Amino acid sequence: MVNLEPTTPDTAQGLQGNIPQGLNPVLQRYWEVLDQVPDPEIPAISVVDLGIVTRMTVDEDGGVRVVLTPTFAGCPALRWMEKTVQEALLEAGAPSVDVQTTFENPWTSERISEVGREKIRNFGLAPPPRRRPGCAGPDLEALAQAACPRCGSQNTSMKSPFGPTLCRSLHYCFDCLEAFEQFKPL
């Protein structure tokens, strides 16, 4: 029996998020604020769980500096995310917010947290396959073997490495007889 109903992500089951450990209370709160800022293309997942927030610091005068990195260099949502991150922190009481985007800690799909992967699955997308040890860069062989996010079947085929957004590929499940998308490994 194919389950077409998305289930609620069970984040209480000890899945790891992306908020760093051992933060001071101020930074902890700011990270929690950003953990509520949705990714514009997959709103089920936050910018923190997506792994695009690479650094956050607070100056002596309370000013916040945030460093973001894009998933794909041509991501059109980047300016929107910079703006939303800035607004969220200002609303949370930060006196000033400086958001910068760099490639210093470049994004890879390994930066998506466990919580994020679960949310992606529940959104109806296959999460990116985990990178095999010793494999540098995206593993395109793994891309072709996505598990169907609806029924879990491995009996699938990739239709195109390019989908409706830069970070998604198109697949087909031979068991559900339905098309699905995967968050691409990078």
Next chain:
Amino acid sequence: MMPTSLPTHPLARYLLHLADDQLVMGHRNSEWTGLGPILEEDIAFSSIAQDQVGHSLAFYEILHQRYGLDNPDQTAFNRPENQMLSSWLVEQPIGDYAFSLVRHWCYDQAVALRYESLSQIQDPALHALATKLRGEVKYHTFHAHTWMKSLLHGSEESRLRMLSALKEVWPLALGLFESWPGETDLMEEVGTTGQGWYPGEQKLQMQWQARALESMASWGVDVEASGLQRMEPVLGGRQGYHSEYLAPLLEEMTAVFRLDPQAEW
């Protein structure tokens, strides 16, 4: 008139080649949006175009921050034709789908090679950027490979059309490896600092050609009979000389920008 305000630093000029090629290629590929032969291909070319314009932006940003070039919008959209360093390959019209596919394959193989080489640079920011972009280009080469293989192995018609496109694209693709002012300086610079990441255009071309011919032979192309190895490159782009196709493309690509060059977007 010769270009006057191009960057004099060899690495900056090299990055400007990369950026200009990606910008112009991205614009050309975006012309398939809405016209692709099947929906998936329409999406693929549109996505590749989006990647390429994104890559050009990343390089223009570095050129702006480090080498004093104007901001990325101005650098991309406000330079005369003779200061554009893109190759003739990328500025050619999209032609039929065979031409665009073969160009995509030849071009992205070359980009992959350049990113592979640039990712060996010791400079941390450029190393990180090249490594990142290299991962994205894997999807381009994968896509191009899949179609080259299917269509060269396909019907008589698809095979003939691909072979004819190859002969048209090949001399232009060789022009990607045109030597440029500052090339020997960059080679010496990276040689003496022990990084050695830039082998020069001639070596890059040899590597590219070896890979390309190997793939084609594996798809049943008679490389010897094809005459590809005896073709001469089409040159000029790296010196700021262009075919008749760049000026109208720049006109179109910058039309909105020129309405108000100082506008905040």
